[in-house]
Amino acid sequence: MTRFFPSSLFAQVMVSVALALLTAQAVSVVLLYRAGEERRETAAITSAAFRLVNGAEREARREARRAAQEEFASITGDRGPRRLRSPESVGGDIGFLPRPLRFFVSAEPPIPLSSEEGAREERLRAVLGNEGIEPHAVAIAVVKAGDDPQLVRFVRSRPRLSTTQGWRERRVLTVAIQREAGGIWEAARVIEPPRPANALGVLVFQTLVTFAFLLVVLFLVLRRITRPLALLTDRVSTFSKKPDQPVRLEETGPADTRRLIAAHNQMEARIAALLDEKDVMLGAIGHDLKTPLAALRVRIENVPDDAQREKMAASIEDITATLDDILSLARMGRSGALEVEAVDLGMLAIGVAEEFEDLGEPVTMLNPPRVVARVQVTWIKRALRNLVSNALRYGGDAELSVEIDGNTAVLAVEDRGPGIEEARIAEMMEPFTRGEASRNRATGGAGLGLTLARAIAQQHGGELVLANRNSGGLRAELRLPL
Structure with missing residues (x-):
C-alpha cells in the first residue's frame, strides 16, 4: 500500500482529500438520482390515487348526461350540440390517455393481486387514507406501454401517436382497488412522467465540475501551506x-x-x-x-x-x-575549505604507500585501477595516512587497495592485527578515543586519527567504514562518491 501511496505531505493530503471528495460526490449523485426517481414514482402514484378517488363520481355524472341526451334525442330527434373531443384523446404525446383507458371498473381484478409492489402499495394506501378511503384490497402493476394490449390498440388507432419515438418504452402504472369485500374493482392507468433527458449525465457533469472546483481550491490552499515547508x-x-x-x-x-x-x-x-x-x-x-x-x-x-x-x-x-x-x-x-580537483585516486594511494616505504614501514599496494574523482588532495592524503598509521601501529603492517563500488570509490587499508570489538567500532571514530589505554603517543596517538578521517570523508560526501576481517585484522574503507 505504501509503495503506491505518495510520500510527500502535499501529495498525501491531495490524494486523501480527493478520494474523500470523489466518494462524497458519488454518494451525492446516487442520492440525487434516487430522489428524482422517488419523485417521479410518487407523482405517478398520487395521480393514479386521485383518478381512483374521482373516477367513480365522474363516470356516474357522464352516464347521467348520456342518458339525458339520448332521452332528449328520442323526443326531439335532435342529437344536440356536438361535444368536442378532449385534447387528451387526440394529442400527439403518449402521456395523454382517453378516459376509458385512464379509469375503468371491473368485476374481477384487472391485474394480479400477487404483484410484488409493497412500497407502492403503502404509498397508494397513504394517499387514499388522506382522502378518507380505506380499500379492502389493492393491486398495483408496472408494465411498458408496448406490453399493454389496450394501450397498443389505442395508439394504432391514432397515427400521430404511433409515430412518437420511444412510446413503447414508456412505463405504465396500473392501480386497482376494491373498496369492500366482494365489490367491484376500480382501476386507473397512468403514464409515469418521463425521466428528464440525460438526467444522470447532467448529474455526473455537475458533480465533476464541483469536484474539479474543490480540487483547485484544495491545491491552492495546500500549496500555500506546504510550499514554505518544502523550502x-x-x-x-x-x-x-x-x-x-x-x-x-x-x-x-x-x-x-x-x-x-x-x-x-x-x-x-x-x-x-x-x-x-x-x-x-x-x-x-x-x-x-x-x-x-x-x-x-x-x-x-x-x-x-x-x-x-x-x-x-x-x-x-x-x-x-x-x-x-x-x-x-x-x-x-x-565554507571555502574544500578546494577540490580531479585526481587519480590510485596514484594518490601509491604516493602515500611510497612515503611509508621510504621510512621502512611494511606497507604494500596492490595494482590499483584508474579511478578519477574530484577531491581535496591534501585532506584525502591525510585521512589515508591516518588509516595506514593505525594499521601499522595495531597490526604491524598495512595493505592498500583502490576499488570501485558502483558510483563510489573505495580506498581500503587492511591489517592483520587484533581488530576492534564490534560494540566499539562506532566509539573508535569519536574524538580522543584510543584502541589502547595508555596515553603514550608512540603506541596510540591522541585518538583523533579516525575522527579526522571520518570528518574528511563526510566533507567529501562520503563515509568511513570500519569492519573486522574474517581472516583476522581490520579493514578501514574511505568511501568517496564519484
Whole structure:
C-alpha cells in the first residue's frame, strides 16, 4: 500500500482529500438520482390515487348526461350540440390517455393481486387514507406501454401517436382497488412522467465540475501551506552542509509555519555566530600555544643532557601534533575549505604507500585501477595516512587497495592485527578515543586519527567504514562518491 501511496505531505493530503471528495460526490449523485426517481414514482402514484378517488363520481355524472341526451334525442330527434373531443384523446404525446383507458371498473381484478409492489402499495394506501378511503384490497402493476394490449390498440388507432419515438418504452402504472369485500374493482392507468433527458449525465457533469472546483481550491490552499515547508526542508539540508552561511528565509504561509521559519532563521544565525566565535577562539589558541611551544623548542637546545633534551623535544612535538589535529578537525565543514580537483585516486594511494616505504614501514599496494574523482588532495592524503598509521601501529603492517563500488570509490587499508570489538567500532571514530589505554603517543596517538578521517570523508560526501576481517585484522574503507 505504501509503495503506491505518495510520500510527500502535499501529495498525501491531495490524494486523501480527493478520494474523500470523489466518494462524497458519488454518494451525492446516487442520492440525487434516487430522489428524482422517488419523485417521479410518487407523482405517478398520487395521480393514479386521485383518478381512483374521482373516477367513480365522474363516470356516474357522464352516464347521467348520456342518458339525458339520448332521452332528449328520442323526443326531439335532435342529437344536440356536438361535444368536442378532449385534447387528451387526440394529442400527439403518449402521456395523454382517453378516459376509458385512464379509469375503468371491473368485476374481477384487472391485474394480479400477487404483484410484488409493497412500497407502492403503502404509498397508494397513504394517499387514499388522506382522502378518507380505506380499500379492502389493492393491486398495483408496472408494465411498458408496448406490453399493454389496450394501450397498443389505442395508439394504432391514432397515427400521430404511433409515430412518437420511444412510446413503447414508456412505463405504465396500473392501480386497482376494491373498496369492500366482494365489490367491484376500480382501476386507473397512468403514464409515469418521463425521466428528464440525460438526467444522470447532467448529474455526473455537475458533480465533476464541483469536484474539479474543490480540487483547485484544495491545491491552492495546500500549496500555500506546504510550499514554505518544502523550502524550509531544502534550506535545512543545505545548511547542514554549510552551517557557516546563514540564509534568512522569507516567513510565508500560515501562522504556525511562519513561526517555524522564524525560529529556524534565528537558529541559523545563532549557529553561524557560534562557528565564527569558534574560529576566532581556535585561531587564538593556535597563536597563543604555538608561539610558546616554538620558544620552548629553542630554549631546550641549551639543555646539556641529551637524553632529557630529546624527551623534552618529543613532548613539544606531541603537543604541536595534537594541536594541529584539533585545529584541522575544527576547520572541517567551513565554507571555502574544500578546494577540490580531479585526481587519480590510485596514484594518490601509491604516493602515500611510497612515503611509508621510504621510512621502512611494511606497507604494500596492490595494482590499483584508474579511478578519477574530484577531491581535496591534501585532506584525502591525510585521512589515508591516518588509516595506514593505525594499521601499522595495531597490526604491524598495512595493505592498500583502490576499488570501485558502483558510483563510489573505495580506498581500503587492511591489517592483520587484533581488530576492534564490534560494540566499539562506532566509539573508535569519536574524538580522543584510543584502541589502547595508555596515553603514550608512540603506541596510540591522541585518538583523533579516525575522527579526522571520518570528518574528511563526510566533507567529501562520503563515509568511513570500519569492519573486522574474517581472516583476522581490520579493514578501514574511505568511501568517496564519484
